[in-house]
Amino acid sequence: MAKKMRRFSAAFFIGITVALLLLSLPQAEAKGTVDEITASVTSVAPIPSLVRQRMETTVAAIGTQLLAGRHVSDVETARAQEEAIIHEVFDKVLVGYSVESVALTPGEISRIEIRLAPWADVIRAVKVDVSVEGMPPLVEEMARRDLADVGSVFGEGMQGLPVAASDWTNGVLKRSLQQYMDEHLPEFRADFDVVPGDETRVALTVYPRLPVVRTVDLSMRSESIPNFTLLAHRQQMQDNVNLLIGVPVAFVERHEAELCGFFASSLDANSDFRALDLHTAVTMKPGRDMSVMSRSDTKKYLIRLEGWADISHKDNDGRNTVFRFHAGKRISPKDELFAQIDIAPQDVKWTWQLGYARHLADTTRLLVRYDMRDKKFILGGEQELGRRWMLRYEYRWTDQMGEGAIRYRLHDFLSLEYVMDKKDKWLRVIGNF
Numbered sequence: 375m376a377k378k379m380r381r382f383s384a385a386f387f388i389g390i391t392v393a394l395l396l397l398s399l400p401q402a403e404a405k406g407t408v409d410e411i412t413a414s415v416t417s418v419a420p421i422p423s424l425v426r427q428r429m430e431t432t433v434a435a436i437g438t439q440l441l442a443g444r445h446v447s448d449v450e451t452a453r454a455q456e457e458a459i460i461h462e463v464f465d466k467v468l469v470g471y472s473v474e475s476v477a478l479t480p481g482e483i484s485r486i487e488i489r490l491a492p493w494a495d496v497i498r499a500v501k502v503d504v505s506v507e508g509m510p511p512l513v514e515e516m517a518r519r520d521l522a523d524v525g526s527v528f529g530e531g532m533q534g535l536p537v538a539a540s541d542w543t544n545g546v547l548k549r550s551l552q553q554y555m556d557e558h559l560p561e562f563r564a565d566f567d568v569v570p571g572d573e574t575r576v577a578l579t580v581y582p583r584l585p586v587v588r589t590v591d592l593s594m595r596s597e598s599i600p601n602f603t604l605l606a607h608r609q610q611m612q613d614n615v616n617l618l619i620g621v622p623v624a625f626v627e628r629h630e631a632e633l634c635g636f637f638a639s640s641l642d643a644n645s646d647f648r649a650l651d652l653h654t655a656v657t658m659k660p661g662r663d664m665s666v667m668s669r670s671d672t673k674k675y676l677i678r679l680e681g682w683a684d685i686s687h688k689d690n691d692g693r694n695t696v697f698r699f700h701a702g703k704r705i706s707p708k709d710e711l712f713a714q715i716d717i718a719p720q721d722v723k724w725t726w727q728l729g730y731a732r733h734l735a736d737t738t739r740l741l742v743r744y745d746m747r748d749k750k751f752i753l754g755g756e757q758e759l760g761r762r763w764m765l766r767y768e769y770r771w772t773d774q775m776g777e778g779a780i781r782y783r784l785h786d787f788l789s790l791e792y793v794m795d796k797k798d799k800w801l802r803v804i805g806n807f
Contacts, residue, residue: 408444410483411437417471417490424531424546425539429468429488436463437486449480460486470539495537495572500528502576506562509582510617512636516629517580520559527554528576532568540570555580561622582622590615591665595786598671599650600679600807607641614640615666626660634658641668650675676702676710679807684793687800693718708733714743727752741768748772766791 413433415426440456441449449456457476465473471490479485502525506514531547532540547566555564562580569575592612594604614637618626626633634656641647641654647670654670677700684694695718702712709732716725729743737758744751754768764781779793779802791802 406446406482408441408446408449408480408482408484411441411486412483413437413486413488415488415490417492419492419496420534421490422531422533422535422543424550425535425543428543428546432467433460433464433486433488436460437484441480441484446480446482446484449478449484453478453480460488464488468539469541470536493536493538497532497535497537497540497570497572497574499573500525500532500576501573502528502578505577505579507579507581508620510621512617512633513621513625516632517559517562517625521578521580524551524554524558524578527551528566528574532574537570537572537574540568540574544568561625561628582620582625585623585662586620587618587623587626587660587662587664589663590618591663593665593667593786594670595667596652596670598673598675599652599677601787602679602807604670606646607644610644611637611641611668618664623660623662623664626658626664630658630660637666637668641670673707674704676700676704676712680804681807682791682802682804685801685803687793687802688798693720693723695719702731710739745772 411434413430415421415429415433421429437460440459457478460478461473461476464476468490470493472493474489474491476489477487479487504518504521504524506517509517527550528547531543531550535543551564551566555562559580561583563583564578564580566579567577569577590612592608592615594608594611595601596604618633638654638656642652647654650672651674652670652672654668656666656668658664658666679697679699681695681697687694697717697719699715699717700712701714702710704710710730712729712731714727714729716727717723726746727743728746729741731739731741733739739756741754741756742751743754750771752768752770752772754766757765759765762783764783766779766781767776769776775795775797777793777795779791781789781791781804783789787806789804789806791804793800793802
């Protein structure tokens with residue numbers, strides 16, 4: 375009995391020792407399930423990057439449907455069968471390529487590698503013809519400039535692709551083109567037609583988006599020459615700004631500076647503008663109903679024609695209506711020599727004066743005039759107070775009289791003055807022609 379107990383104790387001890395040794399050994403981790411699929415597609419010839427991305431997305435989707443959630447060990451066991459299924463499914467989806475091989479690497483992140491062989495005919499070059507619908511040549515040129523690099527969208531999506539696979543890329547190209555339009559020409563939408571071949575041709579047509587310009591209100595002004603002289607060029611300017619009718623408002627806003635520069639330079643190119651050294655500045659307020667203002671001025675001359683009517687002026691020898699023509703030449707940025715003629719229609723009397731003006735600043739000038747009829751001097755000064763207000767004073771040796779006034783400009787063609795001297799106060803209405 376004792377002998378049997380010794381044998382049992384030895385066997386029990388050996389069993390416990392073996393168990394402890396087994397527990398102390400590293401245990402192989404149980405493999406889990408497939409959680410993610412990655413795909414890689416290659417070919418003997420380069421595949422356009424956009425097309426390759428779409429192919430890899432398609433392969434990953436096939437693999438997800440086939441493998442996701444399955445045990446990795448099961449996938450390993452059936453690897454050859456799964457590779458064959460992926461080969462068959464993807465080969466049916468493809469046009470222009472044949473699947474040469476499929477390699478599946480099972481794991482929680484499983485990888486599928488596919489090798490393709492292109493069919494014989496491959497797109498060597500892509501030619502894009504751009505058409506801008508319904509736009510005048512000026513806007514069409516600007517839109518084409520914005521689309522200067524649009525050929526890269528189709529080149530990246532098609533060049534190197536088998537000719538037979540061109541239709542397979544439509545969805546990819548539409549998304550890429552839309553992204554390009556949103557960045558470079560967002561005021562237009564685009565459609566395209568593809569004629570596949572060794573040199574594939576793409577007909578790209580762009581159309582304006584709403585809202586578009588419906589009307590354009592034009593104003594032309596000058597501080598240096600009479601405004602009525604601009605009428606000779608009003609039709610030219612109106613024709614130019616009317617080019618914007620039908621153009622997307624947002625496009626006009628984005629190209630405002632360039633459009634203003636074009637309108638100004640086309641006006642300044644006229645021979646009489648060059649002779650007077652006139653320079654035009656154009657401003658606009660884009661919108662469905664748009665306004666455009668052009669101001670043409672010169673720093674060499676100062677030519678003005680104005681007429682005034684005095685209201686309730688008692689001591690004026692009946693000369694309550696007068697027209698004044700001023701023609702000056704700037705001999706330096708601050709110095710002006712001028713001739714001035716006052717015409718009173720009621721007594722057909724003309725007054726000739728020669729003068730000199732010193733422009734202390736853009737808003738301040740001092741004047742001295744010599745009356746050729748009365749042979750006496752007139753001293754004066756003008757001070758502008760902002761765009762609408764001006765102070766004026768002159769002293770006439772002819773009648774030993776000083777005259778002060780404050781002028782308010784109602785708009786570019788009409789002003790009001792409150793005038794006073796030591797004898798009277800009155801209101802003067804001034805028209806600027």
